Structure formats: structure tokens, C-alpha cells
Amino acid sequence: MKKTRRDFLKSAAAGGALVAAPFSLHAEEEHLKESDEAVGMLYDSTLCVGCKACVTKCKQVNDMEAVPSPSDEDRIWDSPEDLDYRTRNIIKLYKDKENEANWDYVKYQCMHCIKPSCVSACPVSAMEQEKERGIVFYDKNKCIGCRYCQIACPFNIPKFGWPETFPKIVKCDLCKYTNLKVKGEPACVETCPTQAVIYGKRKDLLAEAKRRLVTSPEKYTGEIYGEYEVGGTNVLYLAGTDFSNLGFPELEKESAAVRSEHIQHTLYKGFIAPVALYGFLAMVALKNRKTAQQVEKEHVIEKEIETELKHEDEGGDK
Numbered sequence: 001m002k003k004t005r006r007d008f009l010k011s012a013a014a015g016g017a018l019v020a021a022p023f024s025l026h027a028e029e030e031h032l033k034e035s036d037e038a039v040g041m042l043y044d045s046t047l048c049v050g051c052k053a054c055v056t057k058c059k060q061v062n063d064m065e066a067v068p069s070p071s072d073e074d075r076i077w078d079s080p081e082d083l084d085y086r087t088r089n090i091i092k093l094y095k096d097k098e099n100e101a102n103w104d105y106v107k108y109q110c111m112h113c114i115k116p117s118c119v120s121a122c123p124v125s126a127m128e129q130e131k132e133r134g135i136v137f138y139d140k141n142k143c144i145g146c147r148y149c150q151i152a153c154p155f156n157i158p159k160f161g162w163p164e165t166f167p168k169i170v171k172c173d174l175c176k177y178t179n180l181k182v183k184g185e186p187a188c189v190e191t192c193p194t195q196a197v198i199y200g201k202r203k204d205l206l207a208e209a210k211r212r213l214v215t216s217p218e219k220y221t222g223e224i225y226g227e228y229e230v231g232g233t234n235v236l237y238l239a240g241t242d243f244s245n246l247g248f249p250e251l252e253k254e255s256a257a258v259r260s261e262h263i264q265h266t267l268y269k270g271f272i273a274p275v276a277l278y279g280f281l282a283m284v285a286l287k288n289r290k291t292a293q294q295v296e297k298e299h300v301i302e303k304e305i306e307t308e309l310k311h312e313d314e315g316g317d318k
Contacts, residue, residue: 038134039174040112040234041189042205044212045246046219047196048105050091054188054197055080058089061178061187083108085161085170089188094246104239106246107188107197109172110157111226112136112234115255121152127169134202134234137173154230154251174199202234209238231255 056078059066065086066078080087089109096102116136118127126142127149129135138158149158149169161167174180179187189199198205209224225243226233229251239246 035132035134036201036203037132038114038202038234039200040134040202040205040236041174041186041197041199042209042236042238043107043197045104045106045196045237045239045241047194048091048107049194049196050093050105051193052091053191053193054107055087055089055091057187057191058172058175059087061175062088064088083157084159085164085167087159088170088172092247094241096241096245104241104246106237106239106248108157108247109188109235110136110174111155112172112174113230113255114232114234115230117152117154117230117256118149118158121148122146123148127158135174135176136171137176138169138171140168143168152256154249154256202236205236209236212238228253 058064059078067080067084067086068077069079069081080090083090089107092106092108094104094106112134113136114134116127116129119129119136121127123146124142124144126139126144128137128139130137145160145167147158147160147169150156150160158169158171160169172186175186179185179190183190185199189197198208200208206224206227209227213220213222213224219240220238221240221242223239223243225237225239225248226235231254237243237248244250
């Protein structure tokens, strides 16, 4: 059967539709694979007093330098304005736009997504995830500095140490190699005086968050941020104001990593699609080659006929 460029494009479009069709089911299956041993944190904004003890303790335990404010000439006061290569965890203050007398604190650090886009985007597995506990961590010895993890993260968490001689990506790893390993909980949890942030298994933290919503509905918005966003996160949040007022993005329930991996795995599973593509291209090339050879052969025959006719004409003239 003769294959045309239009036939190929139609086949490609049909394949794309087949890839997209089962996505929702696949995403749900991925979500159900969440480990019962997955750990994380629950942060309750209504309990936070903004003391920033967690920020200081995080830096002490993980050996990170202080970030002085622009007005701190003596450089003795740690006052980071946002997450960067020197700050894994930060407390921010958000004021009510309509009533500045009302404000809320919020804690930012890596969300430790159940299906992390940063891990999916990393081409060398420098960004990894523990299979059982779900902790997302970074291996500087594998990193090539591409910073794809920064682009892929829906929460804009990973930071790159541009001023460093040997820069690396910096993000919260739940004190995997430090406080969690030695004391069984992250440094920020250990030092919080009001227990605004607690550590445990995700399933237990989710149950505790739901319990608080039921027992004190007047305190909260009724939502648990991180329960479903981007497939779910291991760091969960409760707040007394809408999460958009605290700087949290409104995200889909499906993880972008699941979507991209589903498409890639479907296309490249068994290397069928590339083989089919290269087979089609080889067929076109072979066909073109045969056509070119045929044209050349016909051209040679025409030249021979012209030569014979010329000889015959010359013989007739004689």
C-alpha cells in the first residue's frame, strides 16, 4: 500500500489521541500507589506566631549561612526574604488587603510531592525520591546544573547557588541526613514552640487535619492544601484564610509529571513508536532512492536512444 505524508500525520494524530485518552485512569492508578510509610509535615497557620525559630534551627542543623537584611550593615541578623541557596525554610507574613490589622503567617519549604515533577524532569537522577517514605532529596554529585528541576516545580521551590564557586540546588529534604536521621524529626518541627508544624506519616497527618476541620470548623477554610494538588503532597496545610491569600498557587489535581511520563512511556514502551517512525522514514528513503535510480536509468536509456538515432542520421547522410 502506498504511504503518503498525509497518512503518516493521520496515524500520528490517532496515536496522540490514544495516549491522551487513558490519562485520567493512569493518574488515578499512580495516586493509589502512594506508600503507607510516606512521611511529611502538617503546618497549621492558625497556630504559627511567626517567631522564625524554625528558620534559624534549620540553618543551624543543615550548616547554612545567615542572610542579612539590606539594612543590616553589621551582618549579624539572619533575615532572609525568600527561599534561596542559603535558606531551605522560611516564614512569611501576609496581610489582609482589605484590613491590614489582620494577618497570617505561612511556612514555605519543599512540598515533597507524591509524584514530584522535579524528579521526573531531572535527566541524571540528581533529584531523587525515597520509594517508601516519599522524601524528595538531592545528590550534588550527580547534578549537571541544568536546573530543569527549578522549571518543573509547580511551587518554585528548588534554588540554585549562582554566587557559589561550585553551585548546587538547595531545597528542604526533611533533614534526611541531619535531624531526621539523628532525632527522628525535622529541625523545624523539633523547635516549633506552638506545634504549628508537626511531623509524621502522611496518612496520620491527613487524618489529624480532617479532625481539626471537624472539631473547630470556625477556625479554618475547610480545605487541606496538598491533599489533592498535583496528585497530593506530603506537606499539608491548614489555614484560617483562603490559600490564595497566602501565596499558594491554584493547581490541578493531576501531576504534570504523571502526564508527561504517561505520554513518554506510551510512546516509547518497547521502543515500538521509534521503530515504527524510523521504519516509515526508511521506507520513504528507500522509495525515494528507487525513484532516483529509476529516473537515472531512464535518463541513461534516453541518452543511448538519442546516440543511436544520431548515428543512424549520420549514416543516412553519408
